[in-house]
Amino acid sequence: MDVLLLPLVNGLTQAAVLFMIAAGLTLIYGVxxxxxxxxxxxxxxxxxxxxxxxxxxxxxxxxxxxxxFISSVVITLLGWAVEVLVMRRMYKANEFYMxxxxxxxxxxxEGCVEKYWGASPLSLPLPDSLNTTISIFGISVPFYxxxxxxxGIAVMGILWFLMNHTNLGRIIRAAxxxxxxxxxxxxxxxxxxxxxFVIGIFLxxxxxxLLAPTVALLPNMGVxxxxxxxxxxxxxxxxxxxxxxLSAVLVGVLDSFLGFYIPVLTGITSYIVMAVILTIxxxxxxxxxx
Amino acid sequence: MKKSSIFFIIILxxxxxxxxxFVNNAFSFKxxxxxxxxxxxxxxxxxxxxxxxxxxxxxxxxxxxxxxxxVLVQKGYSIFFVLLMAGVIAFxxxxxxxxxxxxxxxxxxxxxxxxxxxVVYLVIYRTPALGGQDGIPGILAQPINLFGWELDxxxxxxxxxxxxxxxxxxxxxxxxxxxxxxxxxxxxxxENSVRxxxxxxxxxxxxxLAFGIAGFFGGVSGALLSPLxxxxxxxxxxxxxxxxxxxxVLIGGINSFWGPIVGAITFEMLYSLTIxxxxxxxxxxxxLLAIVLLFPDGVxxxxxxxxxxxxxxxxxxxxxxxxELKGVGKHxxxxxxxxx
Numbered sequence: 324m325d326v327l328l329l330p331l332v333n334g335l336t337q338a339a340v341l342f343m344i345a346a347g348l349t350l351i352y353g354v355x356x357x358x359x360x361x362x363x364x365x366x367x368x369x370x371x372x373x374x375x376x377x378x379x380x381x382x383x384x385x386x387x388x389x390x391x392f393i394s395s396v397v398i399t400l401l402g403w404a405v406e407v408l409v410m411r412r413m414y415k416a417n418e419f420y421m422x423x424x425x426x427x428x429x430x431x432x433e434g435c436v437e438k439y440w441g442a443s444p445l446s447l448p449l450p451d452s453l454n455t456t457i458s459i460f461g462i463s464v465p466f467y468x469x470x471x472x473x474x475g476i477a478v479m480g481i482l483w484f485l486m487n488h489t490n491l492g493r494i495i496r497a498a499x500x501x502x503x504x505x506x507x508x509x510x511x512x513x514x515x516x517x518x519x520f521v522i523g524i525f526l527x528x529x530x531x532x533l534l535a536p537t538v539a540l541l542p543n544m545g546v547x548x549x550x551x552x553x554x555x556x557x558x559x560x561x562x563x564x565x566x567x568x569l570s571a572v573l574v575g576v577l578d579s580f581l582g583f584y585i586p587v588l589t590g591i592t593s594y595i596v597m598a599v600i601l602t603i604x605x606x607x608x609x610x611x612x613x
Numbered sequence: 614m615k616k617s618s619i620f621f622i623i624i625l626x627x628x629x630x631x632x633x634x635f636v637n638n639a640f641s642f643k644x645x646x647x648x649x650x651x652x653x654x655x656x657x658x659x660x661x662x663x664x665x666x667x668x669x670x671x672x673x674x675x676x677x678x679x680x681x682x683x684v685l686v687q688k689g690y691s692i693f694f695v696l697l698m699a700g701v702i703a704f705x706x707x708x709x710x711x712x713x714x715x716x717x718x719x720x721x722x723x724x725x726x727x728x729x730x731x732v733v734y735l736v737i738y739r740t741p742a743l744g745g746q747d748g749i750p751g752i753l754a755q756p757i758n759l760f761g762w763e764l765d766x767x768x769x770x771x772x773x774x775x776x777x778x779x780x781x782x783x784x785x786x787x788x789x790x791x792x793x794x795x796x797x798x799x800x801x802x803x804e805n806s807v808r809x810x811x812x813x814x815x816x817x818x819x820x821x822l823a824f825g826i827a828g829f830f831g832g833v834s835g836a837l838l839s840p841l842x843x844x845x846x847x848x849x850x851x852x853x854x855x856x857x858x859x860x861x862v863l864i865g866g867i868n869s870f871w872g873p874i875v876g877a878i879t880f881e882m883l884y885s886l887t888i889x890x891x892x893x894x895x896x897x898x899x900x901l902l903a904i905v906l907l908f909p910d911g912v913x914x915x916x917x918x919x920x921x922x923x924x925x926x927x928x929x930x931x932x933x934x935x936x937e938l939k940g941v942g943k944h945x946x947x948x949x950x951x952x953x
Binding site (some may be wrong): 358414416418422423430433437553577590591594601602606607 | 724729854
């Protein structure tokens with residue numbers, strides 16, 4: 324039983340984090356039409372800031388989560404500044420100029436983190452009350468992994484509610500379908516772009532904060548995460564949140580299972596999944612044709 | 614090309630040819646690196662500018678070329694055979710990657726090239742025979758024999774001539790290809806692939822061929838690298854390396870054939886100036902942002918604008934038609950933004 328359950332829990336944990344990153348990416352692409360290479364560096368910044376605020380001061384569960392939240396808010400403000408100062412000038416440009424602009428932001432953030440915290444790996448210990456295991460079917464599973472899964476599901480629910488049952492969600496969906504028409508109906512589309520970008524950055528920073536106790540913090544961790552998230556987004560279909568969820572679970576669980584049984588394949592699986600799915604369905608799992 | 618620019622290029626080439634006689638070894642090492650970057654970026658430019666295909670996995674060919682040359686050089690083959698073989702291996706690989714990626718277009722195409730290049734990276738990273746994470750150290754090129762004249766190219770200042778010769782010949786070939794009928798087909802595909810295919814041209818075949826050619830020269834540039842550095846690591850294939858030619862081309866100017874050359878020199882200068890501060894990434898990012906936001910035509914675009922400004926103010930004195938000149942400058946810039 325444990326040969327099935329452990330990779331499953333690991334895969335779902337990975338899927339939950341990937342989903343939070345990929346949902347922001349796909350939301351930003353769907354509305355703004357920007358492939359945000361800097362997304363991963365906001366995740367990385369989320370991890371570093373959480374560590375910076377948290378370590379050695381408030382070693383409790385409440386402390387951890389409040390500081391994850393605080394650092395997410397700080398990074399969201401940074402994301403807002405980036406949108407207003409840089410992205411807003413780029414919306415009319417060629418999409419490869421936009422990719423380059425976000426790549427430049429990635430380089431700047433990564434360079435600053437490396438300058439301030441150094442290039443060697445740092446770590447953030449879990450508070451003792453979270454560093455336990457719970458037993459499912461007689462197998463002990465890390466409690467924090469389960470917690471991340473639950474938070475992932477909660478984020479998914481909130482996003483679903485936001486997109487389908489609030490006015491903002493309706494406007495976002497309208498803008499994704501037709502910006503000009505939405506603008507002519509009296510919606511302030513540039514302000515909407517800022518809101519969407521900021522939501523995406525908040526999700527990324529939050530995922531980074533959650534991830535912080537489970538990984539070694541490195542300035543280039545964001546670069547690797549964003550590629551994984553891209554795979555998820557592209558496999559699911561660009562601009563499609565449901566697709567991102569489906570492919571996050573697919574990629575996360577498949578990668579974890581194959582990596583568990585064939586260790587050589589760890590990390591490669593997701594790219595193979597992507598190559599296979601895109602050669603069969605070039606627009607992604609749930610993407611629209613054209 | 615104009616007669617004056619050909620003359621200028623010949624003078625420049627002569628200067629670079631004689632350079633190792635006048636500068637110290639560290640500087641000719643730097644020059645060698647710049648030449649390699651020039652070829653790497655030019656091979657990328659060939660698909661990006663001519664064919665309009667923005668690949669984000671170009672480092673795969675560069676790295677595979679570098680690994681092929683590392684292995685073959687250690688087996689004792691002559692350097693020119695090694696370069697050719699590395700190019701051919703990269704060519705075959707890039708035909709495969711091109712065939713798979715060209716099923717989709719635009720940003721999907723870019724992401725597919727990126728992820729397939731990641732597969733190549735991880736495969737090399739995990740192959741113990743290729744040194745895994747540590748790579749292959751101690752790569753020394755064999756001496757070559759040119760018409761009875763022995764040349765010990767294991768020293769960087771001598772190896773410089775191999776690099777110089779290869780890069781100049783490769784860029785010359787790329788120049789001819791860009792202006793050949795193949796280049797015209799590719800431009801026509803870039804502008805309107807549906808119309809081109811209705812003219813009876815097999816769009817996909819030409820695109821894959823172009824991708825393969827870019828892979829070939831990318832492989833050759835990588836193959837030049839490993840005997841120069843003496844060591845090769847999997848980092849040569851990482852995806853940040855794939856962003857390098859894109860950055861260089863953009864710094865130089867994406868709309869000119871000479872963009873990669875100007876870009877590589879500028880990039881290497883910036884890098885050398887900022888490496889000591891330990892924050893070269895921050896500077897690079899700021900410069901990239903400035904280029905993207907303010908100077909979309911790169912250094913060449915800025916130079917052209919400057920020259921046309923000089924001409925305008927010069928012709929004012931002569932009383933020539935200013936409006937026409939201004940119009941050309943403006944139109945050139947807006948067309949540049951659109952065409953890529």
